[in-house]
Every structure is written in structure tokens, then in C-alpha cells.
Amino acid sequence: xxxxxxxxxxxxxxxxxxxxxxxxxxxxxxxxxGVLGRxxxxxxxxxxxxxxxxxxxxxxxxxxxxxxxxxxxxxxxxNDLTGRRITFANAAAxxxxxxxxxxxxxxxxxxHPEVLEVIDESLFGAIASxxxxxxxxxxxxxWRVRAAPLPGQGRSxxxxxxxxxxxxxxxxxxxxxxxxxxxxxxxxxSHELRTPLASLxxxxxxxxxxAKDDPQARDxxxxxxxxxxxxxxxxxxxxxxxxxxxxxEHIPPSGACDLTLTVLDVADxxxxxxxxxxxxxxxxxxxxxxxxIAGDRDQITQVVQNLIDNAVKYSPSGTTVAVEIVTGLxxxxxxxxxxxxxxxxxxxGGRLSLLTPDRAAPDAYVLVRVADQxxxxxxxxxxxxxxxxxxxxxQKSGASTGTGxxxxxxxxxxxxxxxxxxxxxxxxLGSTFAVYFPTPARSG
Amino acid sequence: xxxxxxxxxxxxGEELQQLKAEVARMGGLVEAQVADSIRAVAMRDVxxxxxxxxxxxKLDQLQIDIEKKxxxxxxxxxxxxxxxxxxxxAMKLSWNxxxxxDQAKNIAKRALVIADAEPLTPLTRSVERMGxxxxxxxxxxxxxxTNLDLDQAMGVWQKDQEVDEHYNSLFRExxxxxxxxxxxxxxxxxxxxxxxxxxxxxxxxxxxxxxxYYEVTGEEIVGDRPRWNGGEGADVxxxxx
Numbered sequence: 001x002x003x004x005x006x007x008x009x010x011x012x013x014x015x016x017x018x019x020x021x022x023x024x025x026x027x028x029x030x031x032x033x034g035v036l037g038r039x040x041x042x043x044x045x046x047x048x049x050x051x052x053x054x055x056x057x058x059x060x061x062x063x064x065x066x067x068x069x070x071x072x073x074x075x076x077x078x079n080d081l082t083g084r085r086i087t088f089a090n091a092a093a094x095x096x097x098x099x100x101x102x103x104x105x106x107x108x109x110x111x112h113p114e115v116l117e118v119i120d121e122s123l124f125g126a127i128a129s130x131x132x133x134x135x136x137x138x139x140x141x142x143w144r145v146r147a148a149p150l151p152g153q154g155r156s157x158x159x160x161x162x163x164x165x166x167x168x169x170x171x172x173x174x175x176x177x178x179x180x181x182x183x184x185x186x187x188x189x190s191h192e193l194r195t196p197l198a199s200l201x202x203x204x205x206x207x208x209x210x211a212k213d214d215p216q217a218r219d220x221x222x223x224x225x226x227x228x229x230x231x232x233x234x235x236x237x238x239x240x241x242x243x244x245x246x247x248x249e250h251i252p253p254s255g256a257c258d259l260t261l262t263v264l265d266v267a268d269x270x271x272x273x274x275x276x277x278x279x280x281x282x283x284x285x286x287x288x289x290x291x292x293i294a295g296d297r298d299q300i301t302q303v304v305q306n307l308i309d310n311a312v313k314y315s316p317s318g319t320t321v322a323v324e325i326v327t328g329l330x331x332x333x334x335x336x337x338x339x340x341x342x343x344x345x346x347x348x349g350g351r352l353s354l355l356t357p358d359r360a361a362p363d364a365y366v367l368v369r370v371a372d373q374x375x376x377x378x379x380x381x382x383x384x385x386x387x388x389x390x391x392x393x394x395q396k397s398g399a400s401t402g403t404g405x406x407x408x409x410x411x412x413x414x415x416x417x418x419x420x421x422x423x424x425x426x427x428x429l430g431s432t433f434a435v436y437f438p439t440p441a442r443s444g
Numbered sequence: 445x446x447x448x449x450x451x452x453x454x455x456x457g458e459e460l461q462q463l464k465a466e467v468a469r470m471g472g473l474v475e476a477q478v479a480d481s482i483r484a485v486a487m488r489d490v491x492x493x494x495x496x497x498x499x500x501x502k503l504d505q506l507q508i509d510i511e512k513k514x515x516x517x518x519x520x521x522x523x524x525x526x527x528x529x530x531x532x533x534a535m536k537l538s539w540n541x542x543x544x545x546d547q548a549k550n551i552a553k554r555a556l557v558i559a560d561a562e563p564l565t566p567l568t569r570s571v572e573r574m575g576x577x578x579x580x581x582x583x584x585x586x587x588x589x590t591n592l593d594l595d596q597a598m599g600v601w602q603k604d605q606e607v608d609e610h611y612n613s614l615f616r617e618x619x620x621x622x623x624x625x626x627x628x629x630x631x632x633x634x635x636x637x638x639x640x641x642x643x644x645x646x647x648x649x650x651x652x653x654x655x656x657y658y659e660v661t662g663e664e665i666v667g668d669r670p671r672w673n674g675g676e677g678a679d680v681x682x683x684x685x
Binding site for chain 1: 458461462465468469472476479565570573576579580583586587590591596
């Protein structure tokens with residue numbers, strides 16, 4: 001049973017001709033089409049309806065098709081919270097606020113006090129005003145909410161006087177992201193580049209000083225300096241790539257990607273490295289075309305690459321890196337898949353979810369699991385593995401070739417794809433990383 | 445025509461909706477308080493911290509209002525079964541939210557002290573990260589309450605340990621910092637309290653989920669709360685705050 005029952009159906013289906021609000025809907029529609037510069041035909045394109053529809057239906061369809069979330073709110077008395085109801089919410093608003101399809105009280109959809117205040121000001125003070133709004137979903141987004149009073153009072157079914165307001169959300173995530181990205185980039189870059197830079201200047205000084213005439217020392221120093229310079233350039237590459245991914249994190253990827261192919265490609269490119277280290281691959285993959293996910297191919301490749309690369313890096317010679325793809329899991333199934341949590345916990349490690357997706361309608365995921373037989377990690381390190389520059393103390397990662405950003409990049413890409421990420425590890429039992437992605441919605 | 449009995453039932457339904465709406469609104473205010481207190485710590489924003497401290501009174505007032513209304517409803521309408529559970533749950537929830545608000549106020553007070561000290565950027569980042577996790581739990585719990593979503597409530601309940609683990613990890617990190625540089629001790633100690641407050645807020649979110657479960661089913665959630673007691677932080681767990 002829904003919590004907040006509404007006395008009347010709230011979301012008018014386009015077919016309904018009973019809307020008492022037709023007059024102001026008409027005005028609103030005229031304004032909106034004027035503002036957006038869209039002709040009615042163009043809107044009909046987006047949501048095809050039979051040609052002989054009535055004007056009111058067309059207007060509702062137009063509002064429904066608007067890309068920005070839009071609410072119409074109705075209220076009776078200022079102190080009557082249950083009197084504030086959402087009488088219309090377009091598709092974008094329903095998606096943003098998860099409004100139950102049968103309609104809802106305003107507070108059941110929005111609790112944010114400033115937004116409620118802005119709406120109240122329009123309803124009872126007849127003032128248009130605005131405020132920023134950050135719903136706390138997995139992908140951080142920033143909206144600007146504008147509320148404006150709508151003219152004309154109506155009467156509810158009980159005969160009470162109602163007031164109406166229009167609430168419009170515009171997306172300001174991009175602007176905010178770009179600003180934050182600059183700040184973060186500068187902070188991280190200056191902090192992390194300091195160490196290699198200090199060592200470079202140190203060596204330069206030595207080369208000018210007492211190592212000036214020692215060809216052997218000069219060679220050695222130059223070699224170290226090359227390594228440091230390479231490290232700095234890798235670091236900058238990774239930071240730039242992370243910033244780019246973060247910037248687009250709220251935009252879902254388009255396109256589809258075959259995980260089996262991706263894993264095979266990545267395994268091929270890593271062969272030289274595994275041959276050198278004496279590490280073997282054990283691949284358990286479904287047939288091509290079976291492990292399809294909705295995703296950006298390049299980014300997915302980067303995820304798989306980082307995970308397998310890490311596993312190989314931390315594998316001692318003579319061991320195996322197992323890569324497995326499992327299809328047709330629910331999000332719960334993905335979190336629980338092949339759990340060895342108890343054995344891990346007994347050995348001082350454990351299993352932990354590093355990223356959990358928001359609940360989505362088609363609950364179908366494909367999981368990629370990369371397991372190594374390396375040294376493993378203590379439980380205490382697990383929650384922080386995907387933090388930037390977090391390093392597990394005392395762990396040898398093959399002469400510090402890592403930048404400390406690999407898993408952070410993985411996490412941000414997976415989050416952009418609305419997926420999840422798990423780790424399972426214990427000292428002596430190796431580490432397993434798993435990521436899961438939603439399967440593309442079936443068309444047709 | 446309605447009978448007198450139906451009238452009472454209709455009234456009660458409306459009053460209950462009103463009560464739940466007020467709890468939801470209070471929840472929104474608490475979420476904002478927690479979010480703002482975390483931001484005050486992260487951005488060293490003294491003005492925002494003072495604002496959070498000042499706004500706490502409003503929460504106390506809301507809590508008293510909700511409690512009065514609930515008691516009045518129980519006294520006058522004498523609800524039974526689920527109606528009674530809903531009324532009581534609303535009251536219990538308001539207590540919980542008020543306590544959560546207090547934790548946010550405490551964090552804001554710490555933020556005032558932290559803003560005076562030298563910046564400890566990597567540490568405040570970690571605290572901010574934990575804050576976001578706790579906020580997500582709180583949001584999920586309140587969403588579950590407004591939508592009567594038992595699955596979501598169970599999710600919050602089961603994920604309780606993630607917050608605890610974050611706390612333990614942060615605890616260790618702060619200790620390491622204090623040991624390596626004693627000048628940071630006073631600021632780190634403040635951050636430690638902030639982390640503890642956040643952990644408590646996580647517990648409150650779990651309580652909200654438990655109350656919702658009780659409200660809907662009339663039963664307690666079966667089984668122990670998943671909990672991990674392995675870390676140093678866990679040993680001194682109940683010693684703080």
C-alpha cells in the first residue's frame with residue numbers, strides 16, 4: 001500500500017481529456033514552447049501521438065517530453081503539509097525524484113528544506129525564487145530549482161481553495177564539475193609531483209657538483225632521472241584521464257560493448273608482461289556477443305586493463321590470474337557471487353563493496369571478476385582502495401610503476417556506467433576484484 | 445452518508461498522513477543539517493557551521509510538535525494494529541532524527557575549531573568521503589520511509605557495517621597522523637570526534653530502517669546486525685561521544 005495516498009490520480013495520461021487545468025496548462029505550454037523555440041510538430045516527433053489528438057492532450061505530451069524536470073504543485077493551507085501535492089510531473093521529474101506513478105505528496109518526493117521553502121514562497125507569497133539543489137544519488141548532480149506562482153486559484157475536490165506553482169529544475173552539474181575539477185587537479189598534481197621533482201633537482205645538483213667527472217655515477221643518475229620523469233608524465237596522464245572521467249560521470253554512456261572481446265583484447269596486450277613475469281591467465285568467458293553491456297568501449301577497456309594489469313603486477317612468478325565473466329545476475333546476485341567472505345575474514349581479510357549502484361529498473365548485470373594469487377591485503381585496507389593515491393603499506397608493486405590512481409579511475413568509470421565494484425582479499429589468499437555493469441535495455 | 449465510525453477512520457487516516465509528512469519534512473531538514481555540517485568541516489566554512497548550530501533549535505521544536513501530535517492521536521483515537529504502529533513509529537523516528545540533528549550540530553561545533561587550525565587536506569577529504577557515505581544511508585532510510593519500501597530498508601540495515609569499517613579505517617589513519625606529527629594532534633582529535641559523530645548518524649539511519657520494518661510488518665528484523673569488530677577503532681567504540 002502506498003504511504004501517501006492521493007485522493008485523485010495525479011499523472012494525467014496523455015489520453016485524459018478531463019483535466020480541469022486546461023486553461024493554465026495552455027498558457028504554460030505557450031510560454032514553454034516560446035521559450036524553447038520548439039514548434040509543436042517537433043514535440044510530437046519526440047512522443048508520437050495520433051494526429052487527431054485534442055489540444056490539451058498535445059500540451060500535456062509536450063510538457064511530458066521536456067528534457068528538464070518540471071513539476072506542478074498544488075496547495076491549500078500553509079500549515080497543511082498533506083495539502084501540498086504534485087499534480088503533474090513530467091518524465092524527467094519522475095526519473096529524478098522517483099515519484100511513485102500514482103502520484104504523491106510533495107514532501108514524499110522532495111525533503112530538501114530550501115527547495116520546499118522556495119516552493120512555499122511561490123505558493124503562498126506569490127514570489128518567483130530559486131535555490132540550488134543536490135539530490136544525493138550515486139552520481140553527484142547539481143540542479144537549480146526555480147519556482148514560480150501560477151495565476152488563478154482553483155478548488156480541490158473538497159471545495160477548498162487551492163494555489164498552484166510551477167517548479168522547474170535545470171542541470172548545473174557541468175559548471176560545478178568543471179570548477180571543482182580545476183581545484184582538484186591543481187591540488188593533486190602539485191602534491192604528487194613534488195616528490196619526483198625534488199629527486200630530479202637533487203640529482204641535477206649532484207651532477208653539477210661532485211659527480212661531474214664520474215661517468216659511471218652520471219649514467220646511473222641519468223637512468224634514475226629518466227624513471228622519475230616517466231613517472232611524472234604517467235601521473236599527469238592518469239590525473240588528466242581521471243579528471244575527464246569525473247567530468248562526464250553524470251552522463252550515462254551510450255553504445256554497447258562486448259566484455260568477452262574486451263577481456264581477450266586486454267589479455268593479448270598484456271602477454272609480453274605476463275611472459276616476462278611467468279604469470280599465466282585462466283580465462284572463463286562466455287561466447288562472443290553474450291556478455292553485452294551498455295558502455296563506452298574505450299572506458300570499459302580501461303577498467304579491464306587496470307584490473308588485469310594490477311593483478312599481474314601483484315602476482316608472484318608461477319601463479320595464475322583468473323578472469324571470469326558471469327552474465328544474467330541481479331545486483332544482489334552480483335554482490336554475492338562466488339563469495340568466499342568467511343574464509344577471507346578468518347585470514348584477517350574480507351569482502352567489501354567499494355561501489356553500489358542506485359537501484360535501477362531492469363535489475364540485470366554482467367560481472368567481470370579478476371582474481372590473483374598474490375600476497376593479499378588486510379581487511380583494514382579494503383574500504384580505501386579506490387581512494388586516490390592510497391597505498392597499502394609494505395606492498396611491492398614491481399618497482400613503483402603505479403601512480404596510485406588505477407582503482408580510482410576504475411571506480412569512476414564504473415560509477416558512470418551505473419555499475420558496482422567489489423573487492424575480496426586476505427593475506428595469503430590473494431585478491432579478487434569484481435566489477436558489474438548493467439546490461440543494455442532490450443530494444444524491440 | 446458516512447457513519448460516525450467511518451468519519452473517525454477517515455480523520456485518523458488524514459491525521460496520520462499529516463504526521464508522516466511532518467516526519468518526512470523533519471528528515472529533510474536533518475539531511476540538510478548533516479550535509480551542511482560536513483561541508484563546513486571540508487570547506488573550513490565558519491559561517492555555515494554557525495548556521496547549522498543555530499538551526500538545531502528548529503529541529504527540537506519539530507520533534508516536540510510531532511511527539512505532541514502523536515500522543516494526542518493515541519489518546520483521542522486509540523488506534524490499534526498497524527495504525528498504532530505507524531503512530532508510534534512516527535514518534536520514535538522523530539526522536540531518532542532529533543538525535544541525528546544533535547550529531548550534526550556537534551560536527552558543526554568541531555568544524556569551528558578545525559577551521560582555526562592548519563588545514564589537513566587529505567584527512568578532511570577522508571572525513572568528507574565518510575560523510576557522503578553516511579548521508580547516502582540516511583537518504584536511503586528516509587526514502588524507504590516515505591515510499592514504504594521494505595527492500596530499501598533492509599538494504600540500509602545490511603550495509604551498516606560499511607560505515608563502521610570506514611570509521612575504523614579513518615580512526616587508524618588519524619592515529620598514524622598524530623603519531624608522525626604531534627603538532628596535528630589537536631586538529632586530528634577534533635576530526636576523530638567528527639568521524640565518531642558520523643558513525644553514530646549511520647547507526648541512526650539503521651534505526652530508521654528497523655523502525656520502518658517494524659511499522660510495516662509488526663516484527664523485528666531477524667538476525668544480528670551485520671557487524672565487524674576487528675579493528676582498533678572498534679575496541680574503543682563505545683568510549684566516545
